[in-house]
Amino acid sequence: MRLAEAWRVALDALRANRLRSALTMLGVIIGVGAVVVLVAIGTGAKNEVEAQVEGLGSNLMLVVPGRLEFGSAPSASRLSLRDADAVAEVVGDPRRVTATVASGETVRAGGRERFTTVQGVLATTPEVFDRPVGRGRYFTESDVRTGRRVAVLGATVARALFPDRDPIGQQVTVAGVRFRVSGLFAPLGQSLGVDRDDEIHIPISAAQRLLGVDRVDGLAIKAPDREHIDDLRARVVAELSQRHPDTEFSAVTQEQILGVLGDILGVLTGVLAAIAGISLLVGGVGVSNIMLVSVRERTREIGLRKAVGARPRDIGLQFLLEAVLLTTVGGVLGMGLGVGSSLLVGALSPVPASITWWSLALAFGVSAAVGIVFGVAPAQRAGRLDPVVALRSE
Amino acid sequence: MTGPAVEAERVARTYRLEGFSVRALREVSLTVERGDYVAIVGPSGSGKSTLMHLLGGLDRPTSGRLRLDGRDVAGLSPAELARLRNEVIGFVFQAFHLLPRTSAVENVALPLVYRGLGARKRRAAAAEMLERVGLGHRLTHRPNQMSGGEQQRVAIARALVTGPSVLLADEPTGNLDSATGESVLHLLETLNAESGVAVVLVTHDRDVAARARRQIAMRDGRVASDSAQTDQEPSGGTP
Ligand SMILES: Nc1ncnc2c1ncn2[C@@H]1O[C@H](COP(=O)(O)OP(=O)(O)OP(=O)(O)O)[C@@H](O)[C@H]1O
Ligand SMILES: [Mg+2]
Secondary structure, eight states, X not given: OOHHHHHHHHHHHHHHTHHHHHHHHHHHHHHHHHHHHHHHHHHHHXXXXXXXHHHTOTTEEEEEESXXXXXXXXXXXXXXXXXXXXXXXXXXXXXXXXXXXXXXXXXXXXXXXXXXXXXXXXXXHHHHTTOOEEEEOOOOHHHXXXXXXXXXXXXXXXXXXXXXXXXXXOEEEETTEEEEEEEXXXXXXXXXXXXXXXXXXXXXXXXXXXXXXXXXXXXXXXXXXXXXXXXXXXXXXXXXXXXXXXXXXXXXXXXXXXXXXXXXXXXXXXXXXXXXXXXXXXXXXXXXXXXXXXXXXXXXXXXXXXXXXXXXXXXXXXXXXXXXXXXXXXXXXXXXXXXXXXXXXXXXXXXXXXXXXXXXXXXXXXXXXXXXXXHHHHHHHHHHOOHHHHHHOX | OOSOSEEEEEEEEEEEOSSOEEEEEEEEEEEEOTTOEEEEEOOTTSSHHHHHHHHTTSSOXXXXXXXXXXXXXXXXXXXXXXXXHHHHEEEEOTTOOOOTTSOHHHHHXXXXXXXXXXXXXXXXXXXXXXXXXXXXXXXXXXXXXXXXXXXXXXXXXXXXXXXXXXXXXXXXXXXXXXXXXXXXXXXXXXXXXXXXXXXXXXXXXXXXXXXSSEEEEEETTEEEEETTTSTTSOXXXXX
C-alpha cells in the first residue's frame, strides 16, 4: 500500500468519528497548549525580573546587616549614617554610596490620602540607582544634612494626591509632618504586579526624625567598574565587620541577584513545563485508549482488509498514522491555543508572557512522539490479528 | 499458468482450546482445477468454513500440504501469504463484509489498494467490474443505500477485480431471499463460464449444489463424498 493511501485511510477513519476524534484531540490540545503557555509565563517572568534588576543601575551592590538567606529572619540593623560615611571612604567616592531607611506611611494632601512606601535616602540616590527626576529637583546634600522636609513623589502618588494640580511646590503631610514637594519621578510602570511608582523619597535625616530612629536599613553602592566589584565587596564587608564585630553583613551584587533570581525562575519554568508535560502524557494515554477502542470496533474491517491482501504492516501503519494524525493535528491546534492564551495572559494580567520557539518545537515534537509511542501498541495488535478470527468477530 | 489452482494434500486443522482440542478438519485431500465449479455441502460443524479458510490462505493447516497457484503456503511469511491471497484468491462471504460509509467503487477497488495501484487505475478497474456484475448504475452508492442482493454483487465484484484463479464463496446466498439468491448464483455461474475463474461454493441447498459441475459432501471434518471421484457411479446426477 502506498503511504499517501495510508494517510487517506487514517484521515477517513478519524472523520468517520468526528466527535470522538475531537475529544481525544482535546487532551493533546490542552497538554500542548499548557506547555506553551506555562513556559511562556515562566520565561516572561524571568525576563521581567532580570530587566527590573538590570534597571536598578549598573554595577550595583546592596549591603544589609544579617545573613541574606531564605528562612533567616532579618536581624535588627545596627548600621548608621556614620557607617555610610565609612563605606564611602572605602569606595573612594561619596557620590557612589547611598543609605536607606524605609517605612510604610500615609501621605495626605488637600483632603486626599495614600498609603505608600516612604524612602528616607541620601541625595546620591538618583545617581546610584540610575533613576533621574522627571520634573522639579531632587533634594541636595545640604537638604539631607539639615533634615529639610522636602519630598520627591513617584508618579502614582502624585496622581493620587494631586489629580488636577501641579504637585511641585505643594505641601504634603507624611505621618502628620508637613513636607514640600520639590520634584517628581518619571513613571517606571508596573512589573510583576508591583507598582514601582508607588513611593516617595525624603532626606534620610528627616525620615529618621519622623520615625524616631537613627538606624539605616541598608546601603547601596554603585561600583566604579565591574572587574573589581568582588574585591570592593570584600573590603566593604570587612570594614563594616570591623566596625560592628558582633554583626554579620551581607553584600550582594546585581549579578548575584540576577543569578539567584534566574535560577529560581528557571526551576519554576521547568516545574511548570513538567506539570504541563504530565497533562500531555494524559492526553497520550487518551489517544492510546481510543486507538484500542478503534481497533476493536473495526476488527471485522481489519479481517476483511487482510482477506483481500493487506499485510500486517499495512494494517499497523494505518492505525499508527491514525494515532499520529490525532496527536500532530492536536499538537498544532494546541500550539495555537498556547500562543493565543499567552498573548491573552500578557495583555490582561501583570504577568508578562514570552513565547519561546523551543517550547513550541518541544511541545509539537513531544505530541508527535506521543502519537507514535501510544499508537504503536494498538497498531501492532491490529496488524497481528488473525484474519479468520477477525472476520468472525461481532 | 498450468497445474491446479489449489491443491490440498491430507490437510488437517485442529483448534487447541484449554484442556482439549477440536479437530475441525481431518486429513482432507482436495484439488481445485482451473475453471472448475465446485459445491461443498455438509451439516453444520462439518468443517466447510474451516476448509474454505485453508483453501483461501486465510488460515494455515495444522498438518498436511497446501499449494495455492502452485506455491506451498508452509514457507510463506504472513506478508507473503497476504500477497498470494491478493493475487490468487477472491473471497465472498455470507455477511458481505463491505466497508460502511464507503462507495461501491471504493469497496470493489480495495484489493487493488494493497496491490499498490494508483487511484485512477483502481477506479477504472472497479467501475468496469461493477458494470460486469450489473451495477454500473450504483458506483457511488454506499452499502446502506443498496439491497442485500446488490451488496453481494459488489462483494463479488471485489473478489474478482484482481483477476484471481479461485473465487471462494461461503454461503453467499445465506442472507438473501430465494429470488435474489438465485440471481447471485446465476451471476457466479456466468462469471465462471465467461472468465474461467474457478468457483468453490459452500451451500446448504441441495438444488444449488446439484447445479455445480462437482459436488463435495463433508461430514465430521472429512470429505464424505466427492463427485469427481465417484463420477462413474450412478448417483442420479448429471453425467
Ligand atoms: N476458532 C475456533 N475455535 C475452536 N473451534 C472451532 C473454531 N472454528 C471452528 N471450530 C470448530 O470446528 C468445527 C468446524 O467448524 P466450521 O465453521 O468449519 O463448520 P461449518 O461446516 O462451516 O458449519 P456451518 O455450516 O454451521 O457454517 C466446528 O465444530 C467448530 O465448532
Ligand atoms: Mg460455515
